[in-house]
Amino acid sequence: MRKTIITAFLTVASFVGTAHADTATYNIDPTHTYVTFEVTHFGTSTNRGRFDKKEGTVVLDMAAQSGKVDLAIDTRSINTGHAAFDQHLQTTDFFDSVKYPAARFTADKISFRGEKISEVKGELTLLGKTRPVLLKATNFNCYMNPIIKHEVCGGDFETTIQRTQWGMNWGLDYGVPDTVKLVIQVEAVKQ
Structure with a gap:
């Protein structure tokens, strides 16, 4: 009986060790990562901008198809x-x-297709909201x-937000749109 319990314990310990072995941390490469925004200018053209300083990590478990982001x-x-x-x-x-010198995107729900x-799916903190x-x-x-x-993982991601959700209301009465497209190109290096 004791031998069976020890064997069962070692099997579970082995499985747990294997499950965590697929989790890897990647540091965001600021030279290959761009956070940009696009806003139409009175329906005529598109204003674009980017943030030159960014840092963070991505944790991926490819086998479990899960992960976390902190940018x-x-x-x-x-x-x-x-x-x-x-x-x-x-x-202001x-x-x-x-x-508010920093905005932050955090996520713990990453979906895979294959x-x-x-x-x-995450949360954006901007202007304290x-x-x-x-x-x-x-x-x-x-x-x-x-x-x-080193292994590098990355991709292109995008979304559209309403800036007023964070209290950024300036210019709405002048016709400056509420809708902002965010485009994030990211590459991160496995540690």
């Missing part, structure tokens, strides 16, 4: 290619970057990077 975005690093516009976006009219991530956001994957892949000799 921090420095709102002071906004870059539209136009300094005056960048400064305005950092004011929009990102209030002095009071071996590819199809969507990431946290709201649910669903990112749809338009591309996903993992590969062995021949230069750094």
